Amino acid sequence: MSVEKAALAEKLAAFERTCEQQGLRLTSQRLEVFRVLVQATDHPTVETVHRRVLKKLPRTSLDTVYRTLSSFEENRLVTRVGGIPGSARFEANMDPHHHFVCAQCGLILDLHSQALDGIQLKRELPKGYEIERAQVELRGICAKCRDSQA
Amino acid sequence: MSVEKAALAEKLAAFERTCEQQGLRLTSQRLEVFRVLVQATDHPTVETVHRRVLKKLPRTSLDTVYRTLSSFEENRLVTRVGGIPGSARFEANMDPHHHFVCAQCGLILDLHSQALDGIQLKRELPKGYEIERAQVELRGICAKCRDSQA
DNA sequence: ATCCTTGCAAAGCGTTTGCAGGCTA
DNA sequence: TAGCCTGCAAACGCTTTGCAAGGAT
Numbered sequence: 279m280s281v282e283k284a285a286l287a288e289k290l291a292a293f294e295r296t297c298e299q300q301g302l303r304l305t306s307q308r309l310e311v312f313r314v315l316v317q318a319t320d321h322p323t324v325e326t327v328h329r330r331v332l333k334k335l336p337r338t339s340l341d342t343v344y345r346t347l348s349s350f351e352e353n354r355l356v357t358r359v360g361g362i363p364g365s366a367r368f369e370a371n372m373d374p375h376h377h378f379v380c381a382q383c384g385l386i387l388d389l390h391s392q393a394l395d396g397i398q399l400k401r402e403l404p405k406g407y408e409i410e411r412a413q414v415e416l417r418g419i420c421a422k423c424r425d426s427q428a
Numbered sequence: 429m430s431v432e433k434a435a436l437a438e439k440l441a442a443f444e445r446t447c448e449q450q451g452l453r454l455t456s457q458r459l460e461v462f463r464v465l466v467q468a469t470d471h472p473t474v475e476t477v478h479r480r481v482l483k484k485l486p487r488t489s490l491d492t493v494y495r496t497l498s499s500f501e502e503n504r505l506v507t508r509v510g511g512i513p514g515s516a517r518f519e520a521n522m523d524p525h526h527h528f529v530c531a532q533c534g535l536i537l538d539l540h541s542q543a544l545d546g547i548q549l550k551r552e553l554p555k556g557y558e559i560e561r562a563q564v565e566l567r568g569i570c571a572k573c574r575d576s577q578a
Numbered sequence: 579a580t581c582c583t584t585g586c587a588a589a590g591c592g593t594t595t596g597c598a599g600g601c602t603a
Numbered sequence: 604t605a606g607c608c609t610g611c612a613a614a615c616g617c618t619t620t621g622c623a624a625g626g627a628t
Contacts, residue, residue, distance in 0.1 A: 289520075303602050303607060315520040321536040323515045324592080339610050344593065346608095347518055356520050359536060360512040360527060360565055365473045365617060367509045368497055370439075370465040378553060379510060381560055386471040386509060391552045402541045403528060406571025410531055415510055415565040421556025453582060453627050474617085489585045494618065496583095515592060 289316050293355065300353050310335050311346045312355065321359050360415075362386070376413060380420040389416065439466050443505065450503050457481070457488050461496045462505065471509050510565075512536070526563060530570040539566065 293312050297304050314330045315322070322330070328343045350356040362379055367386065376389040394414050403409070443462050447454050464480045465472070472480070478493045500506040512529055517536065526539040544564050553559070 301607090305602070305608065307609075312520065315518060318519070319538075321517040321519050323517050325515065327518065337610080341594080341611085342609060348594095351518075354522065356518050357522060359517045359519055360510075360529060361516065362510040365475065366511065367471040367473050368465060368477065368501075368506050369468070369471050369509055370462065370506050372504065372507060377510060378557065387554075387557075388469075389552055393552075402539060402543070403568075404537075404571065406574060407528065407537075407568060408574055409528075409566060409568040413565070413567055415563070416559060417563055418553075418557060418559040421554065424556060424558055451582090455583065455627075457584075487585080491586080491619080492584060498619095 286313075286316060296353060296355060302349065302353065306335060307331070307338050307342050308346055308350075310338070311343060312350065315350075315356055374413070376415070378416045378418060378420075380423055381417050382419060382423040385420050385422075387420070389414075436463075436466060446503060446505060452499065452503065456485060457492050458496055458500075460485050460488070461493060462500065465500075465506055524563070526566070528566045528568060528570075530573055531567050532569060532573040535570050535572075537570070539564075 290309070290313065293309075294304060296302075297308070302308070310331050311327060314327055318327075318330075320326075324340070324343055324347060327347070328338070328340050331338050331343060347356060347358075351358055362384060364384055369388075371388065374395070376391060376394055378387040378389050379385070380387075391414075440459070440463065443459075444454060446452075447458070452458070460481050461477060464477055468477075468480075470476075474490070474493055474497060477497070478488065478490050481488050481493060497506060501508055512534065514534055519538075521538065524545075526541060526544055528537040528539050529535070530537075541564075
């Protein structure tokens with residue numbers, strides 16, 4: 279337990295350092311949002327983070343959690359899990375394949391990889407879990423966006 | 429070209445078969461939405477599909493496209509690309525790792541896989557493309573959902 | 579003729595934004 | 604004190620839904 283506490287303290291210290299470096303003011307709300315997320319293992323929604331923050335800071339608003347998480351994301355303190363930002367996208371290609379997603383422009387590229395197809399993933403999962411579609415999603419930067427960036 | 433036309437015709441025939449099997453009425457809108465998606469390579473949004481459908485069927489409404497795509501998805505005629513359905517989810521774990529997502533209950537599990545980490549993906553991509561985060565997202569069914577299903 | 583499907587309109591939900599007051603540095 | 608951050612409220616965009624008319628079987 280004391281090991282976990284030490285790890286938490288270290289992460290909070292790193293958090294404060296990053297805030298200072300990035301010019302983010304250290305408010306009680308930000309600290310609590312970060313603490314909630316560090317202690318979470320369930321990849322919570324904004325709503326859920328808000329509910330947990332309210333236990334310690336009952337006057338915190340949902341918008342603040344939204345804004346806080348966005349600024350954390352920009353400063354690489356937290357990650358938004360999964361999901362291609364924007365609206366839903368569809369394809370009729372039902373053959374098993376993978377996707378490369380450009381993090382900047384949202385371009386989606388079909389990807390075929392023998393290496394990916396061949397991986398034994400089942401053994402990495404807990405018992406009882408079943409892979410329905412071993413679809414892989416890679417995030418990156420496409421050629422066009424990389425050029426316009428540089 | 430005639431090869432592609434034949435392939436298209438075959439897919440449309442399979443489409444009609446599936447519709448009949450599933451008791452989906454064959455309407456001009458459904459046929460056109462499917463045709464647009466079969467011919468698309470860019471994983472279009474609902475909005476984009478709608479715009480393309482309008483070229484042939486100018487009175488088609490956006491809601492119909494939404495409803496059509498949803499029913500197609502249920503009948504495994506098309507796939508929704510990427511994205512964990514529902515609201516955004518966050519984590520503070522910034523170490524590189526992968527995710528298993530339960531297609532049914534939305535559970536997200538952190539996944540560590542030497543096999544995944546070691547894959548050479550760069551060579552599968554077109555020139556100029558760069559992988560920012562080689563994060564893999566697997567979709568499947570978790571133990572709990574599989575049990576309650578059976 | 580039946581009843582599924584469509585178009586229209588309105589509502590729903592998650593998320594973002596403008597503003598005035600409060601708090602950090 | 605200066606300016607960022609917060610809470611409140613309203614707006615926003617994407618998606619879903621209720622309803623009556625239209626169309627497929």
